[in-house]
Amino acid sequence: MSAATFGDRLAAEFAAGRHLCAGIDPHAPLLSDWGLSDDAAGAERMGRDVVAAAAGVAACVKPQVAFFERFGAAGYAALERVLADAREAGLLVIADVKRGDIGSSFAAYADAWLSPGSPLEADAMTVAAYQGFGTLEGAFAHVRAHGKGLFVLAATSNPEARPVQTAVRADGASVAAAMVADAEAWNADAQPESAVGSVGVVLGATLDLADFGIDTGERQPGPALPVLAPGFGHQGARVEDADAVFGRLGRALLANESRSVLAGGSEGLADRIRDRASAIAEAL
Numbered sequence: 001m002s003a004a005t006f007g008d009r010l011a012a013e014f015a016a017g018r019h020l021c022a023g024i025d026p027h028a029p030l031l032s033d034w035g036l037s038d039d040a041a042g043a044e045r046m047g048r049d050v051v052a053a054a055a056g057v058a059a060c061v062k063p064q065v066a067f068f069e070r071f072g073a074a075g076y077a078a079l080e081r082v083l084a085d086a087r088e089a090g091l092l093v094i095a096d097v098k099r100g101d102i103g104s105s106f107a108a109y110a111d112a113w114l115s116p117g118s119p120l121e122a123d124a125m126t127v128a129a130y131q132g133f134g135t136l137e138g139a140f141a142h143v144r145a146h147g148k149g150l151f152v153l154a155a156t157s158n159p160e161a162r163p164v165q166t167a168v169r170a171d172g173a174s175v176a177a178a179m180v181a182d183a184e185a186w187n188a189d190a191q192p193e194s195a196v197g198s199v200g201v202v203l204g205a206t207l208d209l210a211d212f213g214i215d216t217g218e219r220q221p222g223p224a225l226p227v228l229a230p231g232f233g234h235q236g237a238r239v240e241d242a243d244a245v246f247g248r249l250g251r252a253l254l255a256n257e258s259r260s261v262l263a264g265g266s267e268g269l270a271d272r273i274r275d276r277a278s279a280i281a282e283a284l
């Protein structure tokens, strides 16, 4: 049993003025920019350098697991070492794996990414609840028992998602709004006294959330909903606009930037991370 919840640990990052989530996305062209090989060793080098530069500066790192997975077992071994470095550096890690399945199979994904002692252990993972919010129960068990966190895809930054996520369910809620409501309800029920919940959502910073039926106006009672917001930097969203985009949902915001901090090679990485972290802290 972990004493601090994931929400508590996020709240401590916010209190220290840290809201940047530094992405670890070893795209082939970025590896080439860095003078690294497009293989597991190159991805590992980039990942470990980002961890070293982000420690104490960013709130968390977010390895995009796909970029390691493309190298098979060697990629996973590389990722394990990046995760071990991040744990040692005291950085929160969100594994961007976007897993979802029927509950019994999803529980195995949750064990892989959230079980204490698992080689792939992270602090939180991204999940898809399109097979029903209840399928996430295997991860909720780790959230309750081990202080882990979840980020449920709600309104994603990519334009192709709109028809699915704006679709209206039989109860009148859009799919995106239902994910937000379900996450808020889970936090209010499981961790009513917490300032920040442990179950958050992914909301693209590139979006007008009203188009997705998401209410950013009225502050809800209960813990603040953690929001992992990709779309800043390379995808065009500006942190200066975060308040206007997220409204009440910006209370526990993690602003993700991947390519915008990784582009330009390993030289200057620490400065870029520091600059983005300050710009985000100032804007929020």
Ligand SMILES: O=c1ccn([C@@H]2O[C@H](COP(=O)(O)O)[C@@H](O)[C@H]2O)c(=O)[nH]1
Residues within 6 Å of the ligand: 023, 025, 064, 096, 155, 156, 157, 158, 202, 203, 204, 230, 231, 232, 233, 234, 235, 256, 257, 258, 259, 260
């Ligand atoms: O809605 C989503 C969900 C996840 N992502 C991921 O975030 C990063 C964004 O990278 P940038 O280089 O900062 O654009 C990447 O890993 C995506 O897979 C997202 O972009 N949008």
